[in-house]
Amino acid sequence: GDSVTQMEGPVTLSEEAFLTINCTYTATGYPSLFWYVQYPGEGLQLLLKATKADDKGSNKGFEATYRKETTSFHLEKGSVQVSDSAVYFCALSKTSYDKVIFGPGTSLSVIP
């Protein structure tokens, strides 16, 4: 079945370091891809999305490119801040009204 795999955490970085969180997916067809972020004690917020191959989603300095040839959607940020500490979930959805399938999440801690 459809699934999402992402790098295991936790990830600890110093402020201003470069961030990459790897994400790969398995799905038939052309799913939409998402990154959600969950801050401590809160619900999920959509961080960015891409709906077709080679699309680049970006928001708040984060970006990810939909690579169909490698079935990947890696999250990157050039310079992380302490406020970026959260759990990041890679996810996919097959259609506009279908359930979202989440990866296991990657916990990020950014230290000053």
Place this chain on the structure above:
Amino acid sequence: NAGVMQNPRHLVRRRGQEARLRCSPMKGHSHVYWYRQLPEEGLKFMVYLQKENIIDESGMPKERFSAEFPKEGPSILRIQQVVRGDSAAYFCASSPGAGVTYEQYFGPGTRLTVT
């Protein structure tokens, strides 16, 4: 425009009691989804509902769990005779519906603790 609302935010139940979780979707949204986040795990889909209809319940446990989205009022996730393993965060999400790629908007979650 208020976001997805869930209540209660925290719920404590003793084993064997019933838990009722409520979700009010965003204004104009007719599709509701429930997800469960077990400790140290990702979110797992449970059920997808439209007004008065269950569309996909493939993620719902076969027993003790039920969901509804009546014509009027919030969506309800009901867990009967709760057990310790039901302790989790339950998230509701809503979307406008089919047509284009609509992302789902998530509520803050209900954290259920079974003692």
